[in-house]
Amino acid sequence: YLQEWTEIAHQFDVATGYFEIGALLLLDGHWQKLEHIRLLMGDEVSLRTKQAFEVGLETIKGKLDKSIEEAKNEDDFLSGVPAIVEAISTGRIQARVYRQKKFHAKAYITHSKLKVVGSSALVGSSNFTFPGVQQNVELNIQIRREVEELQEWYEQHWDAAEDVTADILKVIERHTHEYSPFDIYIRAMAAHFRSHELSVSEWESSQSQ
DSSP: OHHHHHTTEEEEEEEESOBOHHHHHHTTTTGGGOSEEEEEEEOSOOOOSHHHHHHHHHHHHHHHHHHHHHHHHHOTTOTTHHHHHHHHHTTSEEEEEEOSSOOOOOEEEEEESSTTTOEEEEEESOOBSHIIIIISOOOEEEESTTHHHHHHHHHHHHHHSEEOHHHHHHHHHTTSOOOOHHHHHHHHHHHHHHSOOOOHHHHHHHHHO
16 A cells, blocks of 8 residues: 555655654665655653653664664665665654653555645554554545545644654664774774684784784
């Protein structure tokens, strides 16, 4: 559904309990056709205090960080991530967290470039994560008639949510930092010796130095 709608849509409005980098990587080459993506998510914390929100935000960042590390297992160079970084930096992708109540909604509102087509939506159980859109057994239904009401609901919660785009960007940027050849050499040596058990002669040599 999402891949098909990137061909005719100009914007996606996504409501999700959780967000992982794998969802966008799965749509790499497709989401770039959109002009705008809004991500409205929960912070896993139902308390409304600022302190609780900060705790929730750290949880969100931690899950995102973990999802990027897992993506590296499939792609050492994280192909597709630089485009995500650029899109977030320019405001093409925006992220907000709704914290007034526990946010557990899942909806994908797709806005067509053509007025005669209008907007559509997918509503169900899929979070905007790789497992949610690719691996899990989920149940979603496409709707057309109630999209205007759904959009009103989305706008209401979007306006009441806090912008965390900069926080999300910082997490992803850490994984796309360009290292010098010397940095790469040092990291490679550290990784090598972490898994290398010294022989007796190597240990004696290190002790004599």
